[in-house]
Amino acid sequence: MSEFRISLRQIMLLQRTLDNGGTATCKLQRPEATVDAQIEIENDSTHHSIKVTLGPLCSSLKLPRALFTKCQSLRDFVQDIANGRADSAAQTEEALALMEAQVSVEEVLQTGQTAYVIATVNRQLPLGAVVTDDQGDVCAAVTGATKEQLAAAVRAKLRPSPDGMGKCA
Numbered sequence: 346m347s348e349f350r351i352s353l354r355q356i357m358l359l360q361r362t363l364d365n366g367g368t369a370t371c372k373l374q375r376p377e378a379t380v381d382a383q384i385e386i387e388n389d390s391t392h393h394s395i396k397v398t399l400g401p402l403c404s405s406l407k408l409p410r411a412l413f414t415k416c417q418s419l420r421d422f423v424q425d426i427a428n429g430r431a432d433s434a435a436q437t438e439e440a441l442a443l444m445e446a447q448v449s450v451e452e453v454l455q456t457g458q459t460a461y462v463i464a465t466v467n468r469q470l471p472l473g474a475v476v477t478d479d480q481g482d483v484c485a486a487v488t489g490a491t492k493e494q495l496a497a498a499v500r501a502k503l504r505p506s507p508d509g510m511g512k513c514a
Contacts, residue, residue, distance in 0.1 A: 349373035349427035351420050360416045362386050363393055373427045382423050395419060399426050411448040446472050446492040453500040458484060474499055
């Protein structure tokens with residue numbers, strides 16, 4: 346038996362609904378069946394609050410508005426629910442914190458830099474970030490307790506010092 350999938354046309358519908366908020370009915374298909382997912386999206390200045398209802402199943406998700414992969418995250422979330430993976434569809438607080446930290450760190454990057462945000466094993470500084478340049482050289486490696494602290498630490502490491510250190514170029 347194959348899995349339920351969302352067509353490109355339905356993904357475009359999800360993208361418009363993410364951008365504008367509101368409700369949408371998203372069709373998921375597999376060769377032998379079609380199901381409808383009811384999606385409600387409320388937007389504020391920083392997040393999308395999403396509720397997905399598929400038959401008797403109901404689950405919710407909160408995504409940062411600045412997340413570049415938000416439409417793909419929503420698509421995967423809906424497909425996981427439809428395919429009986431409701432437990433994997435529920436994102437953990439840690440996953441959401443990592444996504445938000447990624448967005449915060451990306452805001453302080455310079456052109457040509459890439460950030461990799463991870464969870465650390467240190468309970469006092471649970472977030473870590475490594476920033477590389479186009480050649481893969483490490484420009485900064487920092488930890489922080491919050492997304493704001495992490496972004497500030499990255500900004501401080503990337504700011505050129507008087508001896509020219511601190512900026513990866």
